Amino acid sequence: MGHTATIDFDSARNELRTYAHSRGAAAVGFAEVDLVEKFCPPGHGPRDLLPRAKTVISIGVTGPTQGTWRTPAKVMTSIGTNVSRIYRVALGLAFRIEDTYGYRSIYCPPHVDPELGARHPMQSLKLHAELAGTGARSMAGDIMLHPEFGMLYYGSVFTEMPLSGDEPMKDNPCPAPSCVELYKQIGRTPCMTNCPVQCLSGSIDEDGNIEEMRFDMYRCAELCQQYENMPTLIERAIKSDNDLEREELLYGGESQSFFYKATAGVDTNAQCFECMRVCPIATQAPQADPVRRGAVKRAQTNSEIE
Amino acid sequence: MPYGVTEQILEAYAGIILDLSLNKQVRRGDPIRHLDVETWHKERAATGLSDAEIANRIGLAAPQVTYIRNVVERRLFRTNQYRKLYRLGGGKRYRPGAFVDPEQALAVGPDVERLRSALDFDPALVARYITDRSWSSDTLIDLLVRHAQQQPNGLAIRDNSGTLSWQELSSRVNDISDRLGEQNAGRGEAVSIDLADRFHAIPLTLGALKNGNVVLPLHRQIDKNTLSEAEQFARVAARLSASADEPVSFFRSPEKQKQSHVRQPDYVTEILRAEANRCDERTSHAQGMDAYSVVGGDLAFLLNANGEETRLVSHTHHTLLAGARAIADMLDEEKTAILHSQGFGEPCGFAVLLALWLRRGVLLMLDAEADVTEHTAITATTQKSDSGSDMQTVVMTFNPSEDKRPATEVLLSSETLGCASRRGPNEPGAYWTLLPGVEFRERENNRTTYDLRGPGFAPGYLGGDMEESRIFQSHGWVRTHLNAPPRKGD
Numbered sequence: 001m002g003h004t005a006t007i008d009f010d011s012a013r014n015e016l017r018t019y020a021h022s023r024g025a026a027a028v029g030f031a032e033v034d035l036v037e038k039f040c041p042p043g044h045g046p047r048d049l050l051p052r053a054k055t056v057i058s059i060g061v062t063g064p065t066q067g068t069w070r071t072p073a074k075v076m077t078s079i080g081t082n083v084s085r086i087y088r089v090a091l092g093l094a095f096r097i098e099d100t101y102g103y104r105s106i107y108c109p110p111h112v113d114p115e116l117g118a119r120h121p122m123q124s125l126k127l128h129a130e131l132a133g134t135g136a137r138s139m140a141g142d143i144m145l146h147p148e149f150g151m152l153y154y155g156s157v158f159t160e161m162p163l164s165g166d167e168p169m170k171d172n173p174c175p176a177p178s179c180v181e182l183y184k185q186i187g188r189t190p191c192m193t194n195c196p197v198q199c200l201s202g203s204i205d206e207d208g209n210i211e212e213m214r215f216d217m218y219r220c221a222e223l224c225q226q227y228e229n230m231p232t233l234i235e236r237a238i239k240s241d242n243d244l245e246r247e248e249l250l251y252g253g254e255s256q257s258f259f260y261k262a263t264a265g266v267d268t269n270a271q272c273f274e275c276m277r278v279c280p281i282a283t284q285a286p287q288a289d290p291v292r293r294g295a296v297k298r299a300q301t302n303s304e305i306e
Numbered sequence: 307m308p309y310g311v312t313e314q315i316l317e318a319y320a321g322i323i324l325d326l327s328l329n330k331q332v333r334r335g336d337p338i339r340h341l342d343v344e345t346w347h348k349e350r351a352a353t354g355l356s357d358a359e360i361a362n363r364i365g366l367a368a369p370q371v372t373y374i375r376n377v378v379e380r381r382l383f384r385t386n387q388y389r390k391l392y393r394l395g396g397g398k399r400y401r402p403g404a405f406v407d408p409e410q411a412l413a414v415g416p417d418v419e420r421l422r423s424a425l426d427f428d429p430a431l432v433a434r435y436i437t438d439r440s441w442s443s444d445t446l447i448d449l450l451v452r453h454a455q456q457q458p459n460g461l462a463i464r465d466n467s468g469t470l471s472w473q474e475l476s477s478r479v480n481d482i483s484d485r486l487g488e489q490n491a492g493r494g495e496a497v498s499i500d501l502a503d504r505f506h507a508i509p510l511t512l513g514a515l516k517n518g519n520v521v522l523p524l525h526r527q528i529d530k531n532t533l534s535e536a537e538q539f540a541r542v543a544a545r546l547s548a549s550a551d552e553p554v555s556f557f558r559s560p561e562k563q564k565q566s567h568v569r570q571p572d573y574v575t576e577i578l579r580a581e582a583n584r585c586d587e588r589t590s591h592a593q594g595m596d597a598y599s600v601v602g603g604d605l606a607f608l609l610n611a612n613g614e615e616t617r618l619v620s621h622t623h624h625t626l627l628a629g630a631r632a633i634a635d636m637l638d639e640e641k642t643a644i645l646h647s648q649g650f651g652e653p654c655g656f657a658v659l660l661a662l663w664l665r666r667g668v669l670l671m672l673d674a675e676a677d678v679t680e681h682t683a684i685t686a687t688t689q690k691s692d693s694g695s696d697m698q699t700v701v702m703t704f705n706p707s708e709d710k711r712p713a714t715e716v717l718l719s720s721e722t723l724g725c726a727s728r729r730g731p732n733e734p735g736a737y738w739t740l741l742p743g744v745e746f747r748e749r750e751n752n753r754t755t756y757d758l759r760g761p762g763f764a765p766g767y768l769g770g771d772m773e774e775s776r777i778f779q780s781h782g783w784v785r786t787h788l789n790a791p792p793r794k795g796d
Contacts, residue, residue: 038343041356073395116357117376119328130338142333168339196390196400210336217354218329218379222387229385254389272391274400 007101013163019096020059023089026149026287027060029132032165033158039127046158049123050106053158055165057093058125058132060144060152061085066289069277077271086110086155093157103161110155118228119221125154133166138174139202140191140275141215143282147173150288151276172210176280180208191275197222200275223272230258309370319371320378321577322364327375328354381574386410411493411598417541418494420769421520421605424620427765428782440631440743440761441624443602447516449664450476457667465672467505472667475509482513482546482554489556491543493518493598496608498537498545500524501656504672506548511660513554514546520605522618523653530557539616540608540768602627608768609653609720618768619720621657629723629762630661632741633716636704636727637662637682643669645683654720655700659684716741721777721784723762726792738792746792747783756791757783 013030020028033053037045046053064080071079087107094105113122126144129135135144135152146152147169179189183204186193192200199219205211221228237249249255276282287293324330332352337345351363357375361368390405414422435441450472453462458473470478491497497519501507507523514521522540530547537545545557606626608618637644644663662684663670685703704714717726717738726738740746744760759782767774777785 035341039338039346041350041359043358044356071396072398073391073393076395077391116372117379119375119379120357127338136339137333137336142331168341172336172339194400196394196405197387211334213331213333215331215333216329217331218324218382219387221329221379222384223391226388228380228383229388232380232383232385271388274391274394277395278399 025059025089026062027134029058029134029166031056031131050158055163056128057157058128058134059155060134063151066291076273090155105159108156128156136169136172145281150285151282190278194278326360414494431782435761440628445623453667461669465505478509479512483516486517495543496520496540498522498542500547510546522608611720619764634665645671759783
C-alpha cells in the first residue's frame with residue numbers, strides 16, 4: 001500500500017538507525033514481531049496495537065547528567081528523567097518510516113493501560129529492548145542496562161515494514177564484578193542494600209550471573225508512583241472530621257507539589273533513583289553520562305586527526 | 307458492589323491476586339535474552355501475570371481481578387514512604403532505621419490534643435516575646451546537654467543520697483527517656499512525678515521532658531496503687547517514682563494499658579506482617595525522638611493551681627525559661643551552688659527551681675549543709691494572696707549576700723512564673739517591683755486588684771476551668787493577687 005516499490009531493507013535499517021541516532025538515540029535495535037509475540041502475554045503484543053506490524057524498533061536514550069547523580073534524591077525526582085527525549089526520537093522515527101518508505105508505523109505508547117490501572121502497561125518496552133539487543137535485565141527490578149551507556153530510557157516503534165531483527169545481548173552487564181564481590185561478602189548487591197523500601201532481593205550464582213531476581217513492585221511503587229497517593233489524600237480529606245488535618249491533606253506542602261507536578265507536566269514517572277545511584281553500570285559505564293561521552297568523542301576526534 | 311465483588315470475596319482473593327500479579331516479580335536466569343521460549347513460559351507466573359491470565363487461573367472474571375488488584379494495591383500503599391527521598395542522595399544512603407516520618411514522630415492522640423489546646427496564647431504577645439527574645443528556642447533539655455558537654459565532670463546534684471555529675475545526670479536522663487518510650491508514653495503525653503525523693507525526682511523529671519512528655523509534679527502524698535484526681539484529670543500515661551533501691555519505677559495508667567487497633571482487612575495485616583518479618587527496617591521510638599527533639603513551644607509542665615487537684619496550669623519551655631530568666635538574673639554569679647534545703651513548696655516552686663538551676667549550671671544541693679558565702683540558698687514558701695483572691699502564691703526567698711543586704715523575695719504562682727520581686731520583705735516600705743518583661747495595668751473601676759502579663763505567664767487552665775475567665779483575661783492579662791500597685795523595674 002503506498003510504500004516504495006523497491007527498497008533495500010538492509011540499507012533502510014542502517015538509514016533508520018542513523019536517523020534515530022541523529023535525533024538523540026544512544027542505542028537502536030530491531031526485533032521481528034513474530035519473535036516478540038512468542039513472549040508477550042495475550043492482549044499485550046505489538047499486533048494488539050498495530051495488527052499488521054512486522055518489526056519493533058527499540059530505542060534507548062541516555063540518562064541524566066553526571067552532576068545529577070550527586071544531587072539529593074528530592075532533586076532527582078524533578079531532573080532525573082529524560083523520558084521526553086524518547087518521544088522526540090520515537091515519534092520522529094515513526095513519521096520518518098511512513099514519509100520515506102511508505103509503511104504504516106506508530107510510536108508505541110509507553111503508558112499504562114487505561115482499563116487496568118497505573119501498574120499495568122499496554123506493552124512491555126523491556127521485552128522489546130531485550131529482544132532487540134538494546135538492553136539487558138538487571139538485578140534492580142529488571143531495570144534495563146546497557147554495557148556502554150548504562151541506564152537508558154526506552155521507547156519503541158511498531159512498523160509494518162519488514163526489517164530483520166538484531167540479536168539480544170550476548171552478555172548481561174549485570175551484575176558488575178564489584179557487585180558480585182559485595183554479594184559474596186554480605187549476600188546482597190548495592191541495589192538491594194540501598195533501596196529505601198527494600199523491594200529488591202535475589203541471588204547470584206557461582207559464575208557471577210543472576211540466578212534469581214525478586215522485585216516487590218508494589219513497594220517500589222510507593223516511591224516511584226506518588227501520583228497514586230492523590231486519590232487517597234482526597235479520600236482522607238473527605239473522611240476527616242478535623243479541620244486542620246483536612247487543610248494539611250489538601251493544602252499542605254506535599255499535596256501542593258503533587259498538584260504542581262500534575263498541572264505543570266513535570267516528569268513524574270521515575271521518582272526514585274536510589275538503586276541506580278549505587279549501580280556501577282548505570283553511573284560508570286564508558287558512556288553513561290555527557291562527561292564520559294564528551295571525553296570519548298574528543299578522544300576519537302584526536303585519534304582521527306592523528 | 308462493583309463487578310459483583312463483595313468485601314468477603316475481595317479479602318479471600320486479594321492475596322493470591324497480589325502474588326500472581328506484576329506486583330511481585332521473580333525472574334530466574336535470563337530466558338528471554340537466551341530466546342528460551344519454553345523456559346520463559348514455565349516461569350511466566352513467577353514474573354507476573356496480566357489480569358486476564360490471573361482470572362483464567364483463579365476462576366474469577368478479568369474485570370473482577372482488575373478491581374480487586376487495584377483495591378489491594380491502594381490498601382497496601384504506604385503513603386509516607388516517598389518522604390524517605392527527602393533525606394537521601396547527595397551522599398546519603400538508605401540505612402534501616404534511619405528514616406523517621408515526621409508525621410508519625412510528631413503525631414499526637416486525643417489526650418495530647420486536649421493538653422495542647424490549652425496553649426491559647428495571644429498572637430501579638432507571641433510575636434513580641436519571640437522578637438524581644440524573651441522566648442528563645444532553648445528547652446530545659448538543651449541546657450542540660452550544654453552543661454554535660456561543657457563540664458561533664460562538674461557536680462550537678464548532691465544530697466545525702468549521693469552526687470551526680472552533669473554527665474552522669476545526662477546519662478540517667480537518657481536512660482529514663484528511653485524507658486518511657488518503651489512504656490508507650492508518647493510525645494506530648496502527661497506523666498506524673500512523685501517528688502517525695504527529691505534527689506531522684508529531678509532525673510525523672512528531666513527524663514520525662516527529654517521524652518517529650520508533660521510533667522505533672524505530685525507534691526502531696528499519693529496512693530501508690532491508684533491515680534490521684536489530678537493525674538486522672540491530666541490523663542497521665544504513667545507515674546514515675548524513684549528511690550535509692552529502685553531508681554525508676556512506672557505505674558501505668560489503666561486506661562493507657564488498653565491497646566486500640568485500627569482494624570485492617572486481614573489480608574493486608576498478613577502481608578504487612580510478612581513484610582515486617584522479611585524486611586530489616588526498624589524505627590525505634592528513641593530514634594524518632596532524636597530526629598524531632600523537644601522544642602521550646604512544647605508543653606513542659608502541668609502545675610496545680612490553688613492546690614486544687616483539677617485546676618492545672620499549662621507551661622511550655624518558653625514560659626518556664628522566660629519566667630526563670632528574670633529571676634536568674636538576680637542570682638549572684640559568684641556563688642558556685644544553689645542550696646535548696648526544704649521541700650519544693652508548690653509544684654511551681656519546683657519547676658522554677660529546676661529552670662533556675664539549669665540556667666546557671668551550678669551544683670544544686672538538696673541537703674542541709676549551707677554556707678551562704680559560697681552558695682545561694684533558695685527557699686520556697688506558700689502563702690495566701692494578700693488581695694483575698696484565692697490564687698495561691700509562692701514566695702522564693704534568696705538568702706542575703708556577704709554584705710548583709712536583706713534577702714530578696716520573688717513572687718510567683720502556678721499561673722505566673724515570676725512576676726515581681728522585693729528586697730527586704732520585712733523592711734519598712736518594702737514594695738513589689740515588676741520583674742523585667744512583666745507589664746501591669748489597673749482594672750477599670752477597681753483599684754484593689756491588678757492585672758499583670760509577662761513572658762513567663764501561662765495561657766490558661768487545662769480544660770478551661772470555670773475559674774479561667776475570672777483569672778485569665780483577654781490579650782494575656784492575668785488577674786493577680788497583689789493588693790497594691792507594683793512598681794516598674796529599673
